[in-house]
Amino acid sequence: MQCKSGLAPLYAAIMLALAGPALAQETVIKIGHVAPMSGGQAHFGRDNANGAIMAVEELNAKGVTIGGKKVKFQLLAEDDAADPKQGTAVAQKLVDAKVNGVIGHLNSGTTIPASKIYAEAGIPQISPSATNPKYTQQGYKTTFRVVANDAQLGGALGRYAVNTLKAKSIAVIDDRTAYGEGVATEFAKAVKAAGGKIASQQYTTDKATDFLAILTAIKAKKPDVIFFGGMDNVAAPMLRQMKQLGISAKMMGGDGICTDALPKLAGDGLNEGQVICAEAGGVTGEQEKVMNAFVDRYKKKFNQNVQLYAPYVYDATMTMAAAMQQAGSAEPAKYLPVLAKIKHDGVSGKIEFDAKGDLKEGALTLFTYKGGKKEKLEVVK
Structure with a gap:
């Protein structure tokens, strides 16, 4: 052995x-x-x-x-x-x-x-x-x-705000990050190119939670659309405070706010069809x-x-x-x-x-939110 x-x-x-x-x-x-x-x-x-x-x-x-x-x-x-x-x-x-x-x-x-x-x-x-x-x-x-890059994404949203939503008064807020500022800049360019006007331009940070001051300033402009360049964790409290102030404007934004998590983060601050966002990417057909x-x-x-x-x-x-x-x-x-x-x-x-x-x-997909869920509007290029 x-x-x-x-x-x-x-x-x-x-x-x-x-x-x-x-x-x-x-x-x-x-x-x-x-x-x-x-x-x-x-x-x-x-x-x-x-x-x-x-x-x-x-x-x-x-x-x-x-x-x-x-x-x-x-x-x-x-x-x-x-x-x-x-x-x-x-x-x-x-x-x-x-x-x-x-x-x-x-x-x-x-x-x-x-x-x-x-x-x-x-x-x-x-x-x-x-x-x-x-x-x-x-x-x-x-x-x-x-x-797709911000020129494509912001451009599509800017044209949609003017041509489809027929927005007359448009406010822009960005979080001063490279992403937020970039997509907001491209959105504003597209709005102006489509014949629209930016009524107010405001700034915040990617860690902010209090937006009452900038939203109060924007409210005076009676906005149809508020574009936010930033992420969902900031957009959510912003939506709640928009409701608190009685601002019924639609919120638009890029892929940073276009998430499945937004309804949960925003709670009752998110109204039906209030948010219109674009996600970089998108598929159709097969x-x-x-x-x-x-x-x-x-x-x-x-x-x-x-x-x-x-x-x-x-x-x-x-x-x-x-x-x-x-x-x-x-x-x-x-x-x-x-x-x-x-x-x-x-x-x-x-x-x-x-x-x-x-x-x-690069393709882009436009979404809104209904019933607490993200709903596709259309795919554009």
Whole structure:
């Protein structure tokens, strides 16, 4: 018996030696993901992270090979708390970790400063949600996004306010973030171009909860529409205070307020059909089946609904992986040129970038809220 048990270490050593070459052939590809996982926008951050988790798990389940070698994707998730300083700190952390690519950041205010760090390191970055046009106008070859930008989003909302809602008095509020200010600026441009007028321009912050002063000033202008450039956690108390002051104007906003969480956050401050918002992205026809299938898989896996950007995070991750496969390499310098010319069919539609890294033919979906639920109005391009 002693002799037999003594064979166990030898047997284990032989099996490890046989497994060694196979293990050595599996290359680890590090994908960085950054979003606010803490603070008022944490629900968005978790949604984004879930999209990345789904993509990485599906890639690994398929057993992807790149350049003839089996690879394993590893997700390195970081929290930027929607803070530009923290955003650049975690960007440098990912560069130091020698990631092969980055999906993120969520906010334009963190994405833009972080993009300089990734660009200097030559690391491709695909944002699933940063919509400020400045992001892709810096001249970096490493910056891409898989959603329409603020010029498209704000423009569509501005034209809708004048041409469809026939608004005569329009007020604009933004939270002074790169996203909020950017989408509000583009909205105001489109209103003026369509022959409308901005009756009042006000400012707040992305952490504010008291808007009585600015809303009182706006009330004097008898607004038909109040546009808010910001996120749902700020729009919600604003809606409650609009009701408190007897302001019956419609609220319009970009994808930051266009969430399933808004009715819960706003409570009885949200009236039927009061909010009209635009989400960057949108599918029609047969593509709706593909998106719905993703939403069902997401809900089954995480036991919750998609908040907003998860499908675009998923698509961004899959697009980056597809570029690596086509290039036969996960080295940034080698797959970057392929990524720039990629044509990938995602759950959100066809992904193809222009010379700046913007999504070609980016779609937008207009929504309102009825019965406490988000209801699609139309998809526009």
